[in-house]
Amino acid sequence: MLYYALVFLVIALIAGFLGFAGIAGATYGIAKILFFVFLILCVVSFFMGRRNRT
Numbered sequence: 001m002l003y004y005a006l007v008f009l010v011i012a013l014i015a016g017f018l019g020f021a022g023i024a025g026a027t028y029g030i031a032k033i034l035f036f037v038f039l040i041l042c043v044v045s046f047f048m049g050r051r052n053r054t
Helices: 002-018 022-051
Strands: none
Touching: 002 022
């Protein structure tokens, strides 16, 4: 998921550099959403792995 967030961020940067503001804004939004979903899933999996399994 982090990979896709980085891919969309790179696409947004390239589109912004070339002047495609609409595409850059959309891909930046997608990258931001994917990054926060990744961050939440990472924290949840960290805490689920630390609990005792008895």
